[in-house]
Amino acid sequence: MADVLPFGFDPSILDNVPAQFICTEVDKPCVDAEEIHIPTIDLHGFFAGDPNETFAVARVVAEACEKYGIFQVVNHGVEAKILEQAHLCMDRYFQMRLSDKQKAKRKVGESFGYASSFTGRFASNLPWKESLSIRYVSSPTSSDAWVEDYFHCMGEDFQHFGLVYNEYSKVMCDLSLSIMEILGLGLGLERRILREFFEANDSILRLNYYPRCPQPDLALGTGAHCDPTSLTILHQDGISGLQVFVDNKWRSISPNPNALVINIGDTLMALCNGRWKSCLHRAVVNSERVRKSIAFFLCPEMDKMVIPPKGLVDKDHPRKYPDFTWAMLLEFTQKYYRSDAKTLDEFCAWLLQNQTTDPHESPKSNE
Numbered sequence: 277m278a279d280v281l282p283f284g285f286d287p288s289i290l291d292n293v294p295a296q297f298i299c300t301e302v303d304k305p306c307v308d309a310e311e312i313h314i315p316t317i318d319l320h321g322f323f324a325g326d327p328n329e330t331f332a333v334a335r336v337v338a339e340a341c342e343k344y345g346i347f348q349v350v351n352h353g354v355e356a357k358i359l360e361q362a363h364l365c366m367d368r369y370f371q372m373r374l375s376d377k378q379k380a381k382r383k384v385g386e387s388f389g390y391a392s393s394f395t396g397r398f399a400s401n402l403p404w405k406e407s408l409s410i411r412y413v414s415s416p417t418s419s420d421a422w423v424e425d426y427f428h429c430m431g432e433d434f435q436h437f438g439l440v441y442n443e444y445s446k447v448m449c450d451l452s453l454s455i456m457e458i459l460g461l462g463l464g465l466e467r468r469i470l471r472e473f474f475e476a477n478d479s480i481l482r483l484n485y486y487p488r489c490p491q492p493d494l495a496l497g498t499g500a501h502c503d504p505t506s507l508t509i510l511h512q513d514g515i516s517g518l519q520v521f522v523d524n525k526w527r528s529i530s531p532n533p534n535a536l537v538i539n540i541g542d543t544l545m546a547l548c549n550g551r552w553k554s555c556l557h558r559a560v561v562n563s564e565r566v567r568k569s570i571a572f573f574l575c576p577e578m579d580k581m582v583i584p585p586k587g588l589v590d591k592d593h594p595r596k597y598p599d600f601t602w603a604m605l606l607e608f609t610q611k612y613y614r615s616d617a618k619t620l621d622e623f624c625a626w627l628l629q630n631q632t633t634d635p636h637e638s639p640k641s642n643e
């Protein structure tokens with residue numbers, strides 16, 4: 277039986293949540309949080325090349341980033357078929373035998389592959405989820421079948437997944453670069469500046485599968501965190517669960533299957549010199565339905581130095597964060613620190629400390 281139980285047990289037949297999944301008091305999920313209507317931006321005019329629409333969209337997006345660090349887009353150009361196929365493949369993958377899911381190897385200290393509740397990585401506050409994280413590299417020299425190649429080594433059953441998630445990653449990468457143009461305009465920069473920074477990228481596609489939970493007020497699907505990445509494009513299935521922390525309250529973002537939720541991550545917060553804040557969010561679970569979400573995390577090339585564009589630093593806006601590469605921050609989150617609400621500050625403190633002490637000394641962990 278052990279071969280078919282993702283958490284080492286069948287989460288859907290338990291009456292009680294095992295202790296290692298129970299949240300700390302401060303993190304307790306309020307599963308019936310009041311809804312928030314985050315700004316919904318129609319990208320039709322932007323994609324049609326209408327200059328007035330483009331500047332209007334940039335202004336509304338900038339306001340959303342200042343106020344919430346999150347918004348959603350409709351008429352985003354991603355075909356419904358691609359979203360449907362991605363969710364259908366998720367159902368097939370996560371219902372496979374554990375030994376088949378584990379063919380997507382997750383190496384210690386790496387953020388790619390299959391994980392079930394991160395047992396072995398964390399000791400407590402375990403997330404009530406299984407996940408599959410896939411690397412997606414986009415550059416002039418990278419293969420445009422990167423994700424297909426990743427699944428290729430797993431055997432015949434996985435070839436279709438490779439095609440579906442390769443196409444999904446490509447369209448999400450293209451959309452995130454278009455959104456970078458809008459964000460650049462919103463920051464008062466030239467339209468191309470942020471797009472060029474991310475044109476070549478080393479991104480992550482993350483499939484989140486949240487089984488039904490017997491006590492959804494005790495466990496979290498994904499704990500409170502700011503994405504350490506740059507920009508996240510999230511597609512929720514029709515089940516509520518995504519919550520954002522706004523005005524000192526957790527608020528629920530109802531899923532809109534025609535919309536894609538966009539949030540700012542820590543790396544983009546540093547790149548824009550703190551002008552916009554990384555969005556604090558989490559995912560709650562429920563006892564009735566499995567919930568799924570697909571997150572595309574846009575990340576710069578590993579060794580590209582994250583330095584704000586000139587227009588964002590002046591005597592009134594001095595540098596807020598030190599120079600760093602995404603590779604350094606990713607390693608920090610994979611080996612030393614579990615991403616939470618203050619990852620970037622803890623990372624900067626660690627960088628500073630390591631510049632004055634032994635660079636091989638591991639930082640304090642929050643685990």
Ligand SMILES: C=C1C[C@]23C[C@H]1CC[C@H]2[C@]1(C)CCC[C@@](C)(C(=O)O)[C@H]1[C@@H]3C(=O)O
Nearest residue numbers: 387403498499501503504505573609614615
């Ligand atoms: C670079 C990443 C680390 C995580 C996946 C991506 C972006 C979001 C991060 C994460 C989801 C934030 C909450 C904690 C985490 C451990 C998780 O619950 O999955 C984070 C991911 C990770 O470190 O694997």
Ligand SMILES: O=C(O)CCC(=O)C(=O)O
Nearest residue numbers: 484498517518559569571
């Ligand atoms: O599942 C969700 O709605 C959010 C997941 C998330 O925040 C993440 O994977 O970083």
Ligand SMILES: [Fe+2]
Nearest residue numbers: 501502503557
């Ligand atoms: Fe997230």
